[in-house]
Amino acid sequence: MSAALETVGLEKRFGGIVATDNVSFRLEPGARHALIGPNGAGKTTFVNLLTGVLQPSAGTIRLHGEDISAMAPERRVKRGLVRTFQINQLFAGMTPLETLGVAVSERMGHGYEFWRPAGSKAAVIDEIVEIATRFKLVDVLEERTSSLPYGKQRLLEIALAFACQPRVLLLDEPAAGVPEAERHDLLATVAALPRDVSVLLIEHDMDLVFSFAERISVLVNGALFTEGTVSEIANDPRVRAVYLGESLDG
């Protein structure tokens, strides 16, 4: 069985700097996999390569066996590779209803329909409500996104990615900045993501990593430092030295 997402010898150079250094990485179907690494390890560059924002200098990226290395970002999304952002990237002037509606319509291929009012298709509405229920957004569907509490915005951030029907979901620090009171909702929804979605979690928060992930990859200086199960990584003295030790103060 081919991996959900796989990179082979992935490399990105900015001038003389190697931001991603020969990374060969495998995300199994249905995985709950975390990618960790100290600041500046190249996590962001790696995600940008996967999603197509950046073009790799060398190497290939495969999504369910298909080479997507040169594919435009929006086409990767249509193939099921979707990400969330560490800092909310939402549509401030729109409501969650409209936001989710756009994503669902787009995925169903209605993006160029200009004659029919949005929301006149029952299938779209059903799915919006279903997603809103899953992400506890039903009560705020008609509010303006910019006026939502931060925790709700964070949920919408993930719900919006989920509305694209991902097969592989890249979660970039989903709990970043969420106040303690709203944290539980968020972690519960992340934990309840359906198992047919393979998840790669990019995270600083070790509590979240240890509670959510089954495998962990450690990125250091752009290269894959080590990979293993949660207990292997937690007990690896080298990982403690390069990463966990440093994270104690931050």
Next chain:
Amino acid sequence: MQGTPIDTATRHLAETSRWKPLECAFWLVAFGAIWLLPSHHLILNEIIITALFAMSLDLILGYAGIASLGHAAFFGFGAYFAGIFAILVIGDPLTGLVLAMLASGALGFITSFLVLRGVDLARLMVTLGVALVLGEIANKMTWLTGGADGLQGVMMGPVLGLFEFDLYGRTAYVYSLVVTFLLFLLARRIVVSPFGLSLRTIRDNPLRARAIGIPVNRRLIAVYTLAAAYAGAAGALLAQTTQFVSLDVIALHRSADVLLMLVIGGTGYLYGGFAGAIVFKVLQDVISNWTPQYWTFWIGLILVILVLIGRERMNHQAAVLWARLRGKPEPRPRTIVGGH
């Protein structure tokens, strides 16, 4: 709150496309003016054409977030196209109008690739540059455009073969109003469609729009082409109803004025162009009667106040006041046709 979340969601999505009383009133007044304000048809014609032009800018600025300082390029192109077409080929207004729209749309399509890259400042400069280049071409091609003397000898046939253009501007106003209304209806449908919603995501956050699978560039090309066709229609209406085209149609101040009007009227709800055009023209009329030299002083002052206070806050305050007067609960900030 009543009903299931599905009913509520359906209702809220339908709400944005439903006609509001104020909208109906506006169009009733606009059509009523055909009979009620017979002595003002010339200025009304000018206002409605300007409003259509401003609405075309709203399509790209208000809905897709493309700031343009050269939108008169398409207005002017449409005007010259319609004028020259009437002289060289046939004086039928509708044929000329449709072809001018297609031609302006084609020009919009070609130049849209220039505005895809870069953000606001780059776009302002590129659009400005395109308009300057076209303006200079119109100036140099004297044999075709009449250059600085303007395009003379535009003779228009009757609209639909029935209605001759008259001296008082009655046919002109009715013609411009009906065309504008039809184009408005189309625009109104487009902005609440899935396509229209996807444009608003691009306006709010192109990075995320792309990350949810929206082909941002293609959408921008599509709406830029559409807006250019609309601007071309406005230009064609002006050329046909005044039977004259001067370099003024493509001048920088026309691009700047239309942007000013749209900001005064508000972006992203389609009526901003209408409100702005009316306010602009009426103020121009009133203030220049009072102090002919300095009327732009007042327009400038209004603009500064609007931008500093912020339209949204002002609209919201007005809505709150209105609700209090009627003893109803205070509204949440909401909008007419989509938009902010």
